[in-house]
Amino acid sequence: MRVEVAKSVGTTTESLRRWYDAAKQAGTLPAPSKRSGVAALSSRAAMAKVKAIASTSAPAPAVAATSSAPRDPGAGLGEHETKAILDYKRKHPSMGPAQIRAQLKRFLGWRVSVRAIARVLRQAGFPAVHRKGRPVGDEHPGRWEAPHRNAVWQLDWKDLRIGAELRWLLVIEDDFSRFIVGHVLAEGPTSEAVVAALREAIRLHGKPERVYTDRGAAFTAWRDVTTCEVFLDAELIDHSLRGAGRPQGGGKIESVIDTVQRELWELIHFDTVEDAERGLAKFFADYNHRRAHMGIGSLVPADRFYGRWPEVQAEMDAVSRRRQGALALHADRRLYVDPPAAGERVVALQLVVVGDEAELWLGGRRVRLGRVEP
Incomplete structure (x- = not known):
């Protein structure tokens, strides 16, 4: 019945509920109709009266007739929701509406639509965030994922400028959970640096079944055997190489490196290598434990890596059901x-x-x- 009444007066069910509560609180709710048993609230005259009561207690700004926003701003998000969205945007300027939605879902249990978040950001003056698309190729359109943690680790390098110096960042990511199991900031992309990073990652998180890399000189060589390959053979770890000249297959690790570039390197200036190492350590700790990931159902990588995602997912669902x-x-x-x-x-x-x-x-x-x- 509520849907029919809302449609007859040209509003949403949420606005109808708020107007109804305001009239009930003010003691001016129209009496039920004896003829149909339906509240006289469904008439346009009675609804106009309720609207007037609601507007005196909480005046709402006028919306232009040509606007695509809801007719009544009360039908949108609450002040606490708008504040949470803007707080996440100010903390992570490069995040788009879909990423902010993932943070709200994981840490607050809220399910807010991407369009509603985009409207809040647009009204607050934030520019739209654009991302480059996936590379086009002939592989299967579905995204492959490792079956469990430590099944596959992906590795990749990124050159970074620190003051007047050039350093190389190696990132090691668990394919199943997106958990960053290790990283190192080295003077160059060498096999020795790769082996040192792998040793530390294995000491902390166990041994992977396989590693997946590109065909860079730090990982493999055409005429010789690299230190990295010798280490992997000794540890009985399989080594898979990305196809030559094919950007597909390394999207997960490249996404992490792009995130480091956008959310750390472009926002903070590091004067020394020591400052950069501390900044990276904090960034990856936040990435693993305090940043929801869209690719794994708005969980944080640690939820999957440590096997607690069923409990966390159930808690998110429970909070969402009780939210209203x-x-x-x-x-x-x-x-x-x-x-x-x-x-x-x-x-x-x-x-x-x-x-x-x-x-x-x-x-x-x-x-x-x-x-x-x-």
Whole structure:
């Protein structure tokens, strides 16, 4: 019935609900009609009266007739949602609407449409973010993914300028989880640097079954055997090479390197190599534990790498289902699982009421206390 009433007066069901609540609170809700048993609220005259009441309590700016925005701004996002979107955009200027949507879903349990986020960014004056498309080739259009963690590690180099010096960044990514298992900032793209980075990554995260690289001189050689190949043979690790002259197949690792370029190197100037190494260490820690990834269902790489994504996904779904009726909607209920970064302020203990159920949140974990008696 609500859908038919909203359609008859030319508004949305959300606006109808807000107007109805405002009239009910003011005590001016029209009486039910004896003839049809349907509230007289469905008439245009009664709806105009309710609109006038609602507008006196919360005046809304006028929207031009030619605008593509909703007829009533109240039908859009709340102030807390708009603030969260803009906060993420200011913290990550290169993020587009889809990436911001992934952060809201993972850390707040919100499901906000990409179009709504794009509208908020456009109204706030942020320019649109454009990304280059995938390379076109003759391979299968589906994206391949490793079946489990440590099945495949991808490696790639990137040259970076630090002051007047040139350094080379090697990144090692787990294909299944997108977790960065290792990196090194070296003076050049050498096999020795690759072996050192692999040794440290294996010490911390275990041995991969296979590594996947391009045909760079640090990984393979035409006439000779590189130090990297000798190490891989000794460790019984398979080595797969990307096809010569084919950009396909390395999209995941190249995406990480592009993210480093956009979100770190183009925003922060490092005067020394030591500062750059500290900045990279913090960046990859945030990337692994505090940055949702669209390619893995808005999870963070650590959720997949450490095998906890079923629990996190269930929690996101539960928060999303309770969102509309949550009394603690404006509270900071971030779904953190990992320890916070150094100096980061977090809520350690929080009592939350959701509907008529009480919950206790301790260090990011939820304990259901039971029903709250009136």
